[in-house]
Amino acid sequence: MHTTPLTGDLLRGALDLERTAHGVLPHRLPARARAQCSDPQLAMAVSQPSGVRLALRTRATVVELDTLPTKRVYVGAPPRPDGVYDLLVDGEPSGRAVAAGGSTLTVDMSAGTMEHTPGEPVTVRFAGLPDRVKDVEIWLPHNETTELVALRTDAPVEPVPDRGRKVWLHHGSSISHGSDAATPTGTWPARAAALAGVDLVNLGFGGGALLDPFTARAMRDTPADLISVKLGINVVNADLMRLRAFGPAVHGFLDTLREGHPTAPLLVVSPILCPIHEDTPGPCAPDFSGLDEGRLRFKAMGDPAERASGKLTLNVIREELARIVGERAEQDPNLHHLDGRELYGESDFAELPLPDALHPDAATHLRMGERFAAAVFGTEGPFAAAGAESAADSPGTDGSS
Template sequence: MAQNWITTPIRHALLRGFIELEQTARGVLPHRLPAWARAQCADPQLAMAESQPSGVRIAFRSRATAIEVDSFATRFVYVGVPQRPPGQYDLHVDGRLAGQACAADADVVTFDMATGGVSKRQGRISTLRFTGLPDGDKAIEIWLPYNETTELVELRADMPLEPLAGEGRKVWLHHGSSISQGSNTASASTSWPALAAARGGVELINLGFSGSALLDPFTARVIRDTPADLISLKIGINLVNADLMRLRAFTSAMHGFLDVIREGRPAVPLLLVSPLYCPIHEETPGPGAFDMDALAAGSIGFRATGNPADRARGKLTLVGIRQELQRIARQRMADDPNLHYLDGLDLYGPADFADLPLPDALHPGAAAHRRIGERFAAFAFAQGGALSAR
């Protein structure tokens, strides 16, 4: 028997966690940076990361028991590097996971690091189906993959739907690296920021950008200009593994980043978080690189290529960044009562590494994401916490 579908255009009111919505030839593409910011940086790594909709979800109320979403996915692969699993779409009903699906096909962009070449294979539209949902009015959220660029084409359901109201929850904007974006976690709604937001009862805007938490001024301006009740910044690992700047530049850039945010959000609770524990970069500067021995064995791994002796000449390590971030935070907190600091080792430290090692020597796995999310929520969102939403 044919399904009686009701088609609803995917527009701004149905989406959460995005910054800008681009109309493409195929559908609508959620961005996590606006066009003016993207125009200021030609880095393909950032372009890839911000177009991957970590934390973005389709949100609505409905009595529907069957839902379909048509989308075009874009996946990114590297020659000689094992391909990661396809991105998961997570469907939540009244805050609980009720279904998962993957795009059956996708555009595939292939990077050849040896030659610098880039090729693209055109994919086809995929239909994500979720059936057997409970009857009755309910809040439904479909979390988009954190690791695939996603163009949304059409949303169908077997009952009418309407955009989900904000329900009075505060908006938490978080900025960080690939770890914040979700790298190595299981699915869209299980990155540590998504898990922390669920525990804290807040609306998430995730500006975690893989390889790109680099104190870019345009990112600070986006944070300044985006309505948010709570803000957190997790800074450090990308500055080390990109070998982007020395201590002198880092201190000035960090102050400047905070100054820009405070221009527009002078009293918003703001939590500054230092890096998680990562042995390869604790005392060894970047740049980071793929571990060729791991690749030869068929797995993904990373290593640090810098010289520990260069820390004396201002090269950044995680130990050095934690020390300087704490000093900067203490200095600024004297005049900014809404600024708070969290040592990243309290989220994931040496004991956690012994218990839940980093699978690729850089990114936490799914179990570690859950632990980090729980600890962050306890510190930030519990009654009286640094970002208490209650």
């Protein structure tokens, strides 16, 4: 077996690799950005490699990847399934595996504490790959911090050459991160990217789409052809700011993006439907009443009357985002807006309700990805040119195999 060093040229979708005692830890924000925020929730989300994948060109028929996953355990909640590794060969789904074991992070939401228990690396193995030169991608678990320890193959590997695809840089909340999606290629951004034939850089952070300046600067400095930001739900459920602060913060975020990407197509997406926060401000809090039945839900703790004092709801945010984008687009013809309810709205909620009142399920992720690809990369969409250029070599990932 050949052992290949795990270096940045073999990885797609990560903005930084941290050297650890075991190997390397992919991060989705650079070290400078991470140093500007002490929030442990954001640190955890950034280290969960949603959209990050190994990309190899090789004749190998066997690939072994040693990893050290960190499993989340929520006090009082049902056990979470192990994170999934998706294998693609020349863009087609070709295998799936999990890595049982590893370290654990015990989260007590009622006390607001996290406790880390170290564990040992485990091996993920894919065998029976076709005996020919091919492009192999291993998509890392979107919801599980994953240190990469060692890569072994039965033939040499090299980085996948540049295929000339457009790079789509996306930022959003836990929904963009992939919360409650079943697999890393089944998150809605991954599904949309696969249908459009573009290379995804997913900066969706659970609880972390808060208009942070360091995130805007990281996006400014990341090479990209197409950019989207899905804003609103975290600002509401964190009860982070009032209407007076929200508008200028959005302007500042967009200004920073334009410093590095002055003419790239830039799409602002407002929140999908979330009934608990449509007209009720945050904060959002866990509802533990169903834990004895194995259910964890969320509830809005604000008062609708507080909108008069500037508290934010999803409807207020949608109106504000539409206004801001409309005004800016008069001087910026490459700036666009999409109402998130076109991805998931009232009729979708009736058919596929949010299981925990906040996050879409696996089937909804796939539906949202397909709708985003059609609306945004389709012939009338703001990213239409990229979709047309890439359609011929679009991979066939569908979130299931």
